[in-house]
Amino acid sequence: MSNTLSYMIQINSNVDKAAASFNKFSNGVQKEIGKIQKKLNSVSMESFINNVKSAAEGIASMNDPGMKLSTSMYDLQAITGVTGDKLKEIEGYARQNAKTFGGKAADSAESYKLILSKLSPEIAKVPKALKLMGKEASVTSKLMGGDTVAATNVLTTAMNQYQVSLADPIKAAKEMAKMNNVMAASAKEGSAELPQIAQALEQSGLAAKTANVSFEETNAFIQVLDKNGKQGAEGGIALRNVMATLAQGRFLPKDTKAELAAAGVNINKLTDNSISLAERLKPLKSIMNDQALITKLFGKENNSAAIAMISSIDEAERLTQAVSGTNTAYEQAAIIMESPEEKNKRLQAQIDDFKISLFNGTNGWLGYANVISSTASDLSGLVPIMQGAGKVFSFMTSATKMQALWTSIVTGATSLWTGAQTAFNIVMAMNPIVFIVAGVIALIAVIAVVVSKTEGWGNAWKHTINGAKLLFMAYVQTVKANFNLMVNGFMIGINKIQIAWYKFKNAIGLGNKADNNAQIAQLNAQVETRKKSIKDGYKKAGNTALEAAGEFKAAYDSVKWKKEKKTDEGISDPSIPGASKTPPALGGGGGNGSGKKSNEAVATGGTKHNYITIKIEELIGLKADNVSGGKDTAKQAGEGVADELLRTLAMAASATG
Template identity: 50%
Template structure:
């Protein structure tokens, strides 16, 4: 049969008021949270708008900079060129047009092309600026050569101008000179392709031998061939140029060679006059010296020891010299190599990019000074736009400050100052008289600080005043001396009072520090931590026991160590006075041995105690694993005791069944009354005829309380 329950709830005291207060507080808190959330949302929206505006201004400024960068670089280079060459007006515009055309043709910056023109003007002649067509042709040679040198236009210009200057190419006819530059460019490019010396090495070699080759009427092609022959022989770069210059100088000496050398050359069948015949190519002049290959002494006598190897390489390599000369003559090697390089993806992309750069230059020149003003304006707007949120916030702050009730605030401030002044006056009185009372930690700290400050000013000043009056009392006499002595006594008294008050204030402040509880808590925590590790860590116990044993060994061994040390020192002194070297040595060894033995004993005591504890712990663990009692545990074995079964009395006489189950109560109505008084102070449950165990009572009470609280919540 189902159980029937009748619940009665009596809610009194402050329960209703407390619940209503909680609901009201929750409502205010929710309103505050919603207001804060709304304010933060508005702030986030405002900041997002200004951030968007700032990003737009910054990106627009970057766009203007990108649009005008090429035009600015070109404009700067053109003005530099005009200053160097003195070219203005249409001539300058023509040179600029050539530079922009070269940029689009070779995929280089227009400003880089003008930089090449400037190098030509400075390295060759400023007069070239008056001949834009010749300048363009030479500039194209530089651009072509730069493709063979990794895009280094400056290095390319230096290679070409070095060759032109070393061979003294005339600039009277600029167009003819530009054609000669193109020929030299192809010769050097072909030489670098056929031989082992690259363009940079050829340039430094020409710097050493170019003028000597020109003076010896050696063609540019044959000079490059000779440089390659010497490079193969190990005379690279500048060293090969110096070697070729020295060989050519020796050949040009002719009849001015030493008489002995001339006689030996004639005996070897060598005509000295043929060596100086400038109508013959270098190959034929060197072949005349073939007999020297069999006479090393004569070769060294003719060219010198330092140049003998270079001369030997040239004489022995006349066939290679001819092959290199043929390979570099009448070629277009530079244009061909540059064309292959410029067919790459990167080079084609660079030429397309220069098309757009040329368009940007056109826009830059069309806008004139407008770009300057726009760039300046945008540059100023970028930081201003970034500061706008701060400026708006400062404006709102100023408006809020303006709306404050300054009169009422000032009145409150005056009242606070008046109260503070009175408090300071009373506190100063305590400082002067030295009377203190403990009024809490912060009050005493404040008083101590003021007392120290007062001592640092008034007290020290009084001390100085007293010292001065004391000195004056010594050097004066009569009434003046007595007056100064009185002043000194009063000043020293004031100094003593200030110092005493400061010390007492600091003492009271220190005594009021709530540190005892902190220290006690720290000590209790350390003790608890030590106990925990003692109970759980065998190594911790072993370490502590080892330390204890080592301390015991230290105190036990101090006496023996002292006897040994003092005895050894006495023996050492005796042996020193008696000049006994062996005795001194023995005393020192005993002294060292005493310390060594002392340290060994201390370490042994620690190790023995540590190992003993670890062994005992290990033995206990093994016994625990086997189910045996710990032999080291206190009290020995614990006997097994049978626990009697106790049936608790049924408080309801078995009249209450489980909730939702069967019961033998005959359908009786059970009356349960729940009184809740002051919610958190008192909670009472009264029931009758309850016949269940304690667990069932707990479940039923929980269900009753939950149902009661739900009913109260609905009623409210």
């Protein structure tokens, strides 16, 4: 018969020691958290929100020049079909033009687009020609208050009305430069400004070109008519009608021809396209005072314009000479660009060019800055709510709550298993670190009672460990799901904005409708994928939590209370040391002089050599602890368990930061 007895020792006395150590630990944690909280409170929430908004607005400002230029270049590509290196070359010219004249690179690109639309998209195949024409538009814009679009319209109108050949784009660009200087000089010498000159050219330019009237002389007569009250389009119509009358020549009414011949007017000279318009009009000076004949010749609608032109022939010739071969546009632009405002514009253009480089360097990702700015502002407004959530989390894991949990478990240890499901529901709403500590405490407090009073403990233990692991997995999966919700929720917002943009493009007829719809379909698919990802994340966490609940329930179902049974000799199964049963008398015994030992004798080793082994299985970080010995075994067991508990608490402290 073996002389070794095995006993389970209840070590409630060591729980008190662990409780004291835990109180010290929790107080230290609470103190440090308090320090951190004071530092956090020193930061103004309003200041934080403003900083978020300012940063987002700063990024949006960095994005703006690049975004606008990029948009213009895509439009230019759509108009011309030019791609690759030539498109990059044009973009480079637009940026350089902005730095030279001060302004936005996007405006230079818009000027290019207008030139191509008004003249010919084929010019884009010769980027240098487009650069030269864009330069002329920028020069003219300085004379028109910085209005690049209006300046481009003036130049392209002149080019189109005079049917400048575009077969050689470089040569055409030089002709544009000549016209630019002529119109600038005309505006300087006369009363009609550039917008009025353009309006007049729209009505008379083609007729003047057909009649072989030079661009310089046409401008001269536009100024003459403007000074005599025929301004803008009205002057252009008057000039066109007078030239049309002169061109009739032999087809004039017989009586009119007869009257002109009688006055000494040579009809053939009126129609001679080899001479200037002024020379053609000079023969009519002799009839200028004959109102009836002038009205008969030009009609009552145009007689005043004809008289103004005939009477101002000398001035027209002077103006023609004055506007020829000048650099007036460049000279005037150079003077204007010396102003402080213009210098600031060029400085700003340099800065904007740097921003464009950043935009291009990020491959356009900076383009989402405006969306991010708005979203950041919205999210920063939620900071107070997030801070409140942080306080709730802090409250749930505070030392006070931990202490309350400790006390309730220790005082109600023996009833823990009967309320397993309720306890699990509470734990599910808390940080898993709390569950670990609670589980260890409960284990120490009730292990003796549970093991001695129940059966099926092994299965219960296995299910408990599995449940704890699953609970941790559910917690991690929930954190991941929350993060996934934040990221994908944000990206869904971005997708929705993009979808709205493509729908807007369809509504206004911008871009290819089929391509827009394809983009919308692709974005909708992305939204659905993100929604599914969010849903699956929470579903996975929920399923894991249900599995954990099942393990805890299985643990509960595995434990059965033992029924004390009688042996054949009528002797009851021995109770555990420390139980409330009345022990037999010390020294009592049978005929051979042997008897049962008292609880105290067993606990202290008695007179018989006994070995007591206590083994605490691993529970999420609590390692197995085996204690064997004789007289001091109980004390060693308690100290070992307390040490293991303190180590676990230290791990909890480290895990919670």
